[in-house]
Amino acid sequence: MTKKTVFAGFGGQGVLMMGYVYAVAAMRDGKEVTFLPSYGAEVRGGTANCTVVVSDEEIFSPVTSSPDYAIIMNKPSLARYEGMIKKGGIIILNSSLIKTDLIRKDLEVVKVPANDIAKELGSDRTINMIMLGAFVSKTKISTLDSIMNGLTEIVKGKKESVMKLNRKGLDIGAGYVIKGAK
Amino acid sequence: MTEKLLMRGSHVIGETAALSGCRFYAGYPITPQNELTEYMAGAMDKLDNGTFIQAESEIAAINMVIGASMAGARAMTSSSSPGISLKQEGISYLAAFELPAVIINTMRGGPGLGNIAPAQGDYFQATRGGGHGDYRTIVLAPASGQELAGLTRAAFDYADKYRIPVMLLGDGMMGQMMEPVELPDPLDLDTLPPRPWKLDGAKGRPSQFIRSLFLDTTVEEDHNWKLNRKHQNITRDISKAELFETKDAKMVIIAYGTAARIAKGAIKKVREMGLKVGLIRPITLWPFPSQELIEISRHLRDFLVFEMSTGQMVEDVRLALEGRGNIHFYGRPGGIISTPDEISKVIISLYHRQHLEED
Amino acid sequence: MTTKVFKRPKYLKDAIFHYCPGCGHSIIHRLLAEVVEELDIGERVIGVPPAGCAVLAYFYFDFDMGEAPHGRGAAVATGIKRILPNNIVFTYQGDGDIAAIGTAETIHAANRGENVTVIFVNNGVYGMTGGQMAPTTLAGQNSTTTPGGRDVLRDGAPIDLSQMLAITKGSVYIERTAVNSPKNIRRTKKALTKAFKAQMDGLGFTLVEILSPCPTNWKLSSLDSLKWIDDHVTKTFPLKVIKDEIENRSNLATEAINQT
Numbered sequence: 001m002t003k004k005t006v007f008a009g010f011g012g013q014g015v016l017m018m019g020y021v022y023a024v025a026a027m028r029d030g031k032e033v034t035f036l037p038s039y040g041a042e043v044r045g046g047t048a049n050c051t052v053v054v055s056d057e058e059i060f061s062p063v064t065s066s067p068d069y070a071i072i073m074n075k076p077s078l079a080r081y082e083g084m085i086k087k088g089g090i091i092i093l094n095s096s097l098i099k100t101d102l103i104r105k106d107l108e109v110v111k112v113p114a115n116d117i118a119k120e121l122g123s124d125r126t127i128n129m130i131m132l133g134a135f136v137s138k139t140k141i142s143t144l145d146s147i148m149n150g151l152t153e154i155v156k157g158k159k160e161s162v163m164k165l166n167r168k169g170l171d172i173g174a175g176y177v178i179k180g181a182k
Numbered sequence: 183m184t185e186k187l188l189m190r191g192s193h194v195i196g197e198t199a200a201l202s203g204c205r206f207y208a209g210y211p212i213t214p215q216n217e218l219t220e221y222m223a224g225a226m227d228k229l230d231n232g233t234f235i236q237a238e239s240e241i242a243a244i245n246m247v248i249g250a251s252m253a254g255a256r257a258m259t260s261s262s263s264p265g266i267s268l269k270q271e272g273i274s275y276l277a278a279f280e281l282p283a284v285i286i287n288t289m290r291g292g293p294g295l296g297n298i299a300p301a302q303g304d305y306f307q308a309t310r311g312g313g314h315g316d317y318r319t320i321v322l323a324p325a326s327g328q329e330l331a332g333l334t335r336a337a338f339d340y341a342d343k344y345r346i347p348v349m350l351l352g353d354g355m356m357g358q359m360m361e362p363v364e365l366p367d368p369l370d371l372d373t374l375p376p377r378p379w380k381l382d383g384a385k386g387r388p389s390q391f392i393r394s395l396f397l398d399t400t401v402e403e404d405h406n407w408k409l410n411r412k413h414q415n416i417t418r419d420i421s422k423a424e425l426f427e428t429k430d431a432k433m434v435i436i437a438y439g440t441a442a443r444i445a446k447g448a449i450k451k452v453r454e455m456g457l458k459v460g461l462i463r464p465i466t467l468w469p470f471p472s473q474e475l476i477e478i479s480r481h482l483r484d485f486l487v488f489e490m491s492t493g494q495m496v497e498d499v500r501l502a503l504e505g506r507g508n509i510h511f512y513g514r515p516g517g518i519i520s521t522p523d524e525i526s527k528v529i530i531s532l533y534h535r536q537h538l539e540e541d
Numbered sequence: 542m543t544t545k546v547f548k549r550p551k552y553l554k555d556a557i558f559h560y561c562p563g564c565g566h567s568i569i570h571r572l573l574a575e576v577v578e579e580l581d582i583g584e585r586v587i588g589v590p591p592a593g594c595a596v597l598a599y600f601y602f603d604f605d606m607g608e609a610p611h612g613r614g615a616a617v618a619t620g621i622k623r624i625l626p627n628n629i630v631f632t633y634q635g636d637g638d639i640a641a642i643g644t645a646e647t648i649h650a651a652n653r654g655e656n657v658t659v660i661f662v663n664n665g666v667y668g669m670t671g672g673q674m675a676p677t678t679l680a681g682q683n684s685t686t687t688p689g690g691r692d693v694l695r696d697g698a699p700i701d702l703s704q705m706l707a708i709t710k711g712s713v714y715i716e717r718t719a720v721n722s723p724k725n726i727r728r729t730k731k732a733l734t735k736a737f738k739a740q741m742d743g744l745g746f747t748l749v750e751i752l753s754p755c756p757t758n759w760k761l762s763s764l765d766s767l768k769w770i771d772d773h774v775t776k777t778f779p780l781k782v783i784k785d786e787i788e789n790r791s792n793l794a795t796e797a798i799n800q801t
Contacts, residue, residue, distance in 0.1 A: 027362045033360075033361065034359055036360070059361075060444065060522060061443055062359050065523070205624070208620070233623040235653075245616035246617070246619050248609070248613075248617050249609075249617035250624045253621045381587050382587075382625055383587060391606040391607065392607040393607075395597070
């Protein structure tokens with residue numbers, strides 16, 4: 001099993017952090033992992049994206065032209081990646097910012113109003129955990145606990161209240177999938 | 183060994199350098215390797231006896247490394263292609279002085295300013311010495327995060343053992359990518375062999391000097407042959423390649439670094455289709471693992487060299503095989519990262535053309 | 542009983558200089574060896590010779606020396622000194638080496654306040670390569686590449702690197718001297734001593750610029766060369782202390798120590 005996931009959005013939406021947390025979680029799950037951020041001039045402001053490959057065996061190419069999954073945080077990223085996603089792939093959309101529907105009918109879509117949920121939670125910083133919650137719950141590629149452990153490992157020393165908020169975001173995101181929201 | 187960490191390639195190099203006794207780093211900003219320079223600023227600062235200098239130029243940085251190495255330190259500099267061109271003056275002197283030093287080249291698209299995407303256009307420059315004069319540098323080509331750690335440690339050890347500059351030749355992707363890595367144990371500097379040649383003041387011994395000027399042509403000739411004997415020893419001792427699925431192969435791809443990873447992905451695909459293809463991945467680019475190639479040429483004829491350039495290593499393959507076998511080439515220069523799909527198409531087409539399915 | 546009143550300094554090897562008759566390098570070498578002996582730093586001094594006429598200096602000095610590529614002395618010295626802060630590190634550089642090809646390395650070493658001493662021998666020509674125009678060649682002065690004399694509109698005016706370095710915050714002591722008279726030679730030795738002492742006290746970047754004769758390339762007799770320095774060179778490059786903050790820095794250093 002090798003699954004390639006693209007995370008894409010604006011700089012500042014925590015896109016790279018999302019991929020990083022997922023990659024650390026998968027590594028602790030005992031998987032092979034690569035995390036490749038877009039880099040260079042384009043990263044300094046503007047769009048941000050990263051590719052995370054998770055596999056049971058040695059990973060050859062950390063890049064992909066046809067990801068299995070995509071977490072799409074804004075409209076320009078949808079325009080860029082919709083055509084690339086593998087047939088039958090899964091796309092998690094931030095529906096707070098993306099109001100349009102997909103053109104393709106062969107993809108599974110989970111719409112998560114992450115910005116709205118985050119606003120209710122009182123912290124914009126939970127957006128990426130909300131999306132990760134939906135992603136993990138839909139794909140079963142990792143677990144919510146693993147993601148939480150990954151986050152804890154990365155942000156060592158963050159206040160307990162912040163971590164509780166992140167956990168809440170993760171659970172709400174996951175709940176969105178379970179509820180069968182389309 | 184420590185626990186597995188998910189680390190960016192450039193940070194793996196930096197942390198391994200510090201764990202390997204590197205106590206001096208000088209560098210100059212250039213993309214896509216700024217993360218390494220920034221990491222070294224922190225890593226050297228954390229040590230009691232570490233020095234980090236953001237130099238005024240690549241030229242100054244390599245010359246500071248010369249000074250630190252003369253003074254007996256394990257020293258390193260890093261850059262990306264255009265900056266490595268500037269360092270070549272100093273690398274030539276390091277070779278002439280027989281000083282150990284480690285140089286990291288995170289290759290990007292070129293020539294000129296090029297771009298900041300991963301590329302392999304500096305192969306000739308790296309493996310042919312790069313600067314003026316008759317010399318070589320050891321060139322190591324990592325292809326994974328774990329190998330970055332291993333080869334960074336090896337780079338310092340080879341540099342010391344042979345008193346020679348060692349270059350780690352990676353690319354933008356190797357530097358940026360994060361993979362799980364187990365870092366090596368910290369090296370106890372006291373366990374390193376003494377450096378009787380170093381300059382630290384003529385206390386309790388006669389004064390000594392380090393030079394590269396040999397106006398007497400016979401002395402310069404002797405110096406050149408001495409370096410050449412060292413090069414021969416290195417070639418005999420450290421040439422290394424990874425062989426992947428070569429046992430029953432009818433064709434092998436030869437690729438290094440990022441290109442080798444993509445090639446492996448392609449090989450996996452075509453093997454599922456029943457094509458018998460393997461990979462030779464040179465880990466040392468200089469010395470080039472010619473023996474491994476010759477060995478394999480005993481039971482197959484077709485070699486496909488794949489590089490992220492218009493064809494540089496392919497010349498070493500021809501030199502190694504000396505007419506044994508058919509050497510094919512596929513290249514994507516300019517910072518293009520091929521996909522395994524693209525390479526598998528090339529393989530299938532070649533397989534047909536060479537009638538390998540008939541054997 | 543006879544007393545030896547003049548002998549080879551301890552740190553000059555028993556070798557014959559290759560320098561031309563009347564060349565200033567021989568005098569400066571001797572002064573340097575004397576200073577090293579008098580300061581008793583022969584066992585911890587490390588010198589960095591240049592590419593230029595003094596490239597073979599390691600055959601003459603009996604202490605550790607490490608060659609630098611042309612112009613890179615200040616960078617090499619930086620590397621040595623940072624690893625061995627208790628050693629005394631100097632570079633020995635000509636005008637072309639320091640003020641043309643090595644300008645950047647020199648300015649930035651001074652600006653960082655690298656605790657090294659630079660001995661800048663200014664003879665206004667590229668000596669070793671045969672007398673081409675140097676950055677310090679005087680206006681109107683002949684050289685093999687300025688056959689009608691240096692034209693400041695075409696070739697630029699002679700550059701005063703010492704003055705430029707004095708602006709940097711990291712430099713503590715810069716003096717321009719000459720070796721064309723007994724008085725100036727004594728002054729040069731004093732300046733060298735002062736510079737090394739400042740380094741031993743860890744105060745920062747020090748430089749002694751020494752106006753030095755090159756009779757061969759100036760196409761003058763040895764005596765006329767000495768006179769040329771007085772009559773012409775010092776008009777563009779006057780002998781003086783260009784910067785001296787040794788006392789200030791010493792006080793600051795003492796204060797800092799007292800505070801901790």
